[in-house]
Amino acid sequence: MQLDNDVFSSCGNCNNKMKIANDNFECETDSYERNMGSEISYSFYSTIECPECFNEIDLKINDEPLPLVSIGENKLN
Numbered sequence: 001m002q003l004d005n006d007v008f009s010s011c012g013n014c015n016n017k018m019k020i021a022n023d024n025f026e027c028e029t030d031s032y033e034r035n036m037g038s039e040i041s042y043s044f045y046s047t048i049e050c051p052e053c054f055n056e057i058d059l060k061i062n063d064e065p066l067p068l069v070s071i072g073e074n075k076l077n
């Protein structure tokens with residue numbers, strides 16, 4: 001399981017915008033028992049270092065309810 005797209009984030013320290021490739025994320029799965037059956041949710045984690053100020057940034061993305069949350073920048077079509 002892997003994210004479909006690269007993720008955009010911005011540094012909380014210097015506001016630098018950066019792109020994190022989707023294969024930098026580690027996937028974690030949780031399963032729940034629900035009335036309708038079991039349900040699996042995916043979370044993605046990554047720790048990156050800002051290239052401008054070397055601030056360490058922890059990213060966490062939940063695959064629910066939206067498939068992907070991009071932080072700080074809209075994807076251009």
Ligand SMILES: [Zn+2]
Nearest residue numbers: 011014050053
């Ligand atoms: Zn920074």
